[in-house]
Amino acid sequence: MNERRSRFQLSMRYRFMFVFFILTVLPFVLVGYIALSKSEKTIRSSNLDSVVQASKNLDHFLRYVLNEQDKIMASDETQELLDGGKLAAQLGEIPYANKLSAYTDTLNYANKLFKIRLFPLEPSRYPAYMKSVYGPAELEQVPWFAEIVTKGRFFWKVFGPADHPSLYVQPTLGSVKRLHSLKTFQPTGVAVMEIRPAMLAEFIDPVKQFDNQRLMLVHKDQAIIYSTDGSYDGKDAEELERELSVPFVSKTMKYAGTESLVNVSALLGGELKLVSVVPMKDLNNPVAVLNKLTIAFLVFYFLMSLALAWYITVKYTSPISSLVRQMKILARNQFNEAALANSNWVKRSDEVGWLYRGMSHMVSEIHKLLEETREFEKRKKQLEFQVLNYQINPHFLYNTLDTIRWKAEAHQVAEISEMVSSLSSLFRLSLNGGRELTTVRRELELLKSYIQIEKVRQSSLVRMMYRIEEDIMELPLIRLILQPLVENAIRHGIAGKGDAGIIIIQGTLEEDGICFRITDNGAGMAEDVRDRLLDPSAESRQDREGGLGLINVHERLRHYFGEPYGLDIQSEPGRGTTVILLHPRLPDNTTEIDR
Numbered sequence: 001m002n003e004r005r006s007r008f009q010l011s012m013r014y015r016f017m018f019v020f021f022i023l024t025v026l027p028f029v030l031v032g033y034i035a036l037s038k039s040e041k042t043i044r045s046s047n048l049d050s051v052v053q054a055s056k057n058l059d060h061f062l063r064y065v066l067n068e069q070d071k072i073m074a075s076d077e078t079q080e081l082l083d084g085g086k087l088a089a090q091l092g093e094i095p096y097a098n099k100l101s102a103y104t105d106t107l108n109y110a111n112k113l114f115k116i117r118l119f120p121l122e123p124s125r126y127p128a129y130m131k132s133v134y135g136p137a138e139l140e141q142v143p144w145f146a147e148i149v150t151k152g153r154f155f156w157k158v159f160g161p162a163d164h165p166s167l168y169v170q171p172t173l174g175s176v177k178r179l180h181s182l183k184t185f186q187p188t189g190v191a192v193m194e195i196r197p198a199m200l201a202e203f204i205d206p207v208k209q210f211d212n213q214r215l216m217l218v219h220k221d222q223a224i225i226y227s228t229d230g231s232y233d234g235k236d237a238e239e240l241e242r243e244l245s246v247p248f249v250s251k252t253m254k255y256a257g258t259e260s261l262v263n264v265s266a267l268l269g270g271e272l273k274l275v276s277v278v279p280m281k282d283l284n285n286p287v288a289v290l291n292k293l294t295i296a297f298l299v300f301y302f303l304m305s306l307a308l309a310w311y312i313t314v315k316y317t318s319p320i321s322s323l324v325r326q327m328k329i330l331a332r333n334q335f336n337e338a339a340l341a342n343s344n345w346v347k348r349s350d351e352v353g354w355l356y357r358g359m360s361h362m363v364s365e366i367h368k369l370l371e372e373t374r375e376f377e378k379r380k381k382q383l384e385f386q387v388l389n390y391q392i393n394p395h396f397l398y399n400t401l402d403t404i405r406w407k408a409e410a411h412q413v414a415e416i417s418e419m420v421s422s423l424s425s426l427f428r429l430s431l432n433g434g435r436e437l438t439t440v441r442r443e444l445e446l447l448k449s450y451i452q453i454e455k456v457r458q459s460s461l462v463r464m465m466y467r468i469e470e471d472i473m474e475l476p477l478i479r480l481i482l483q484p485l486v487e488n489a490i491r492h493g494i495a496g497k498g499d500a501g502i503i504i505i506q507g508t509l510e511e512d513g514i515c516f517r518i519t520d521n522g523a524g525m526a527e528d529v530r531d532r533l534l535d536p537s538a539e540s541r542q543d544r545e546g547g548l549g550l551i552n553v554h555e556r557l558r559h560y561f562g563e564p565y566g567l568d569i570q571s572e573p574g575r576g577t578t579v580i581l582l583h584p585r586l587p588d589n590t591t592e593i594d595r
Contacts, residue, residue, distance in 0.1 A: 051264075079181065082189035120189050123145075135167075144163075148176050149190065173219075176190065210282040213279075443480075450487070463501060484550065512564065526573055550567060567581055
């Protein structure tokens with residue numbers, strides 16, 4: 001699976017497609033994306049700017065209304081008419097009501113922007129006037145009137161049919177302010193300035209840029225004062241409640257089940273908010289043509305990519321992929337010419353044909369070289385064994401050693417007899433009948449014969465400890481690989497320690513193969529000495545500090561089995577040395593490793 005994924009990722013066809021995509025499609029996509037995003041951003045910015053500017057204009061107008069309200073309060077006639085009841089007591093209720101109504105009508109006639117309503121501080125004392133301007137309702141019991149009379153703090157209020165069905169057909173924004181005497185500063189009445197809905201429309205309707213765009217003027221209590229679509233349902237404002245809690249908002253959100261751009265701008269210090277809701281499909285209509293053109297070009301380039309990929313696949317990548325597969329098959333079959341499949345691409349006169357013909361020639365030459373190498377190695381080993389046999393005739397040597405042993409026993413020299421017996425066993429096991437492979441058990445027998453000889457030679461005790469797993473005793477092992485390691489440990493490790501020296505041999509079967517650890521409690525060695533022991537470039541015995549046997553064992557293992565097999569040395573001065581030998585686990589009953 002990993003090999004398939006790697007082949008897919010590195011395939012030439014996909015590289016060509018990727019390069020084509022980078023050079024053509026990607027720049028076009030980037031330009032299209034930038035153009036679309038810039039266009040959309042410009043439209044959004046334009047819509048937001050118009051909402052903000054409209055809110056500023058409306059804010060100026062509403063502040064103008066407040067100024068006019070102050071002017072009315074400051075006029076002499078207003079001060080005279082709302083003087084706490086003195087003029088009403090002088091003229092009587094009916095004449096006073098007519099005079100106050102005429103004055104209010106005059107103000108409204110002169111001003112077309114808003115409607116003015118003046119109320120005495122105690123409306124119940126003037127039933128005739130109140131009936132003519134407000135109806136029979138008891139205004140003193142109305143919450144908003146009671147609040148302005150009691151608290152005296154100016155506020156904006158949305159008047160609707162619920163407040164007075166005959167006066168307010170639709171929501172109307174009004175400024176409610178308590179009037180007071182300029183001389184005594186005592187409260188004298190209440191003035192209500194009602195903004196005509198037509199005036200709000202003149203400020204808000206021009207902001208509308210899209211057919212389905214909705215603009216609303218919303219009071220801080222979520223009441224809708226004006227809406228371009230004529231809908232005043234409070235649920236619409238409730239849907240925007242979170243966005244209306246901050247003075248300024250521009251975001252995309254779900255509104256009435258449709259993805260929309262919502263822009264909110266506050267005026268009068270957050271008392272009112274102008275809200276614009278534009279469905280995103282309407283907002284994107286101006287760039288729809290550009291969007292369609294971009295998609296058309298993308299489809300065109302995609303089809304071009306497919307055509308290019310098909311052409312490259314047929315002409316180039318398929319032959320090359322087939323060539324790669326054949327090379328892998330040949331590598332698995334050790335470049336056997338029988339595994340080379342015939343191909344029509346060999347007849348091509350271009351570079352692909354040259355590749356196929358070159359591969360065929362290369363495979364033929366490699367196969368010849370491999371066969372020659374195998375024959376050379378085989379002849380080399382045969383010659384080595386012949387030379388060894390010519391140097392020492394094993395049967396003659398064994399018979400001679402046996403004669404010496406019998407003579408020693410006849411003269412009751414047990415030490416000589418034991419030493420000759422060990423030497424005979426050592427020679428027999430080391431020659432191993434001319435075979436390179438032995439078993440772990442026979443290699444340990446050889447090692448014990450060598451240890452016995454060393455004990456006699458040195459006339460001292462060589463303390464050995466064996467910890468060998470029984471499971472590995474009959475497994476195949478290269479001959480003469482433990483004895484050089486133990487010899488090195490005796491001569492350069494525990495030499496001079498006397499009876500305190502000890503060598504521990506551990507043999508285990510691990511995941512990577514058979515592992516032997518030869519540990520001594522000797523003097524140890526420095527790092528630079530340790531590195532030279534397994535360095536092939538350190539040719540002289542002095543360079544390896546007497547470790548010639550170690551490099552021989554290491555190179556034999558590497559020669560036959562390659563990495564990671566061989567030796568590893570762990571040592572520190574004064575803390576002893578451990579040589580780790582890693583040998584592969586060979587199939588049972590394996591006796592030859594000539595290949």
